[in-house]
Amino acid sequence: MKLHLKIWRQKDTKASGKIVSYELNDVSPDMSFLEMLDVLNEQLVSKGEDPVAFDHDCREGICGMCSLMINGQAHGPEALTTTCQLHMRKFKDGDTIVIEPFRARAFPIVKDLAVDRSAFDRVVQAGGYVSVNTGNAEDANAIPIPKENADLAMDAAACIGCGACVAACPNAAAMLFVSAKLSQFALLPQGQPERERRALRMVDQMDKEGFGNCTNHYECMASCPKGIDVENIARMNREYGFAFVKARSKP
């Protein structure tokens, strides 16, 4: 297939970028979206031009490195799919495809399509962990956990931290990500000792990073490659409220 690509090119964080058009012939429908970009880059390199910078790592939908706004949608038009698992058969011969980086103040552009998502790491560092004693691993069944909670925690833990929620949100809010990282612990016994502290610190860090505020459009859930539910956001809204009251009432 033949494609018209319109790709955001930006030299570095400070430079102002622009859309550059490229024509690509002989794209196989069996290629993944990233393989299509690899082909483009090979051609650019052979012409002595600067290849397009984009993030990727596992290319099997588990690491969360790949990003890209494809025709205005995070990870492209297919639901529940990362960019690396999107295939060119989703597009038609002769299509024009606009490719942009995930845009948010908290995700500065490093180069072209690659953005710096360390704001997510800092949110997790602020409280997205459990403190456990070292030593032998405990028996897996030593702590009984209700099946419902285990399922919900597992669903929340499916978040790969790709940032599509932020990219798709009209307000560039990070609520879906933060709430998933908070819920996976809030739902389990191991997460209880740090429960309140975690909610307060993670939300505080999220705000400090300059993400927007949630207005409940739910574009995040619709764009999430792992189908994380906005129920987690409601849980975080509760956790934060209760944590605040409890933190005040402590001696």
Place this chain on the structure above:
Amino acid sequence: MASYFSSSIGRKHILAFTGLALCGFLVTHLAANLLIPFNPQAFNTYSYKLITNPLIYVAEVGLVGLFLVHVALAFWLNFENRAARPQRYVSKKNTGRGTTPSSATMVITGLVTLVFLVLHVMNIKFGAHYTVTYDGVEMRDLHRLVLEYFSSLPNVIWYVVAHVALALHTCHGFQSAFQSLGFNHPRYTACVKALGKLYAVAIAGGFAFIAIWAYGRGGV
């Protein structure tokens, strides 16, 4: 406590709480206004009891406070949301499974409501002061004022337009407030959403009905 009122979630809690409180106010306001087409004397007497009760000042201050807090937080949050994405997308497409016409227009429908409210208070509360006497008690004839106001077609059209905006605002707002306050349940959230739609249509439809009825009656 300061950090609660400046945090994203704390402010959303308060926006949602004030929004729901305003939704509650509209229910009582509509219930009273529905007396207009059916019983002028009951309507005027109810209004008389309301405005002669000294507690009305407390209620009015509370209501104005709710509005001011709601509007101030709405602007503050919206301002931050714009700042959170300084560079717009060249091309952005919604998924069709998230944003709705109602959720996408909250700021504009909120602003229309705000303008409406200011005019509404000026036209009715601070409008012409007619009087009527029932059983020897002289009171304000608000019924007459309402009929007179709605005898003008432009007034009726503006009133209906403003209520379409209010319906859109509450259609997203009602269910959104539950989520903001932390209520999202696999079974009951569907009910909350349905109730929100019903609320939006019933409230805005009820007020608009009174305006259209009064216009149809053709004046006092």
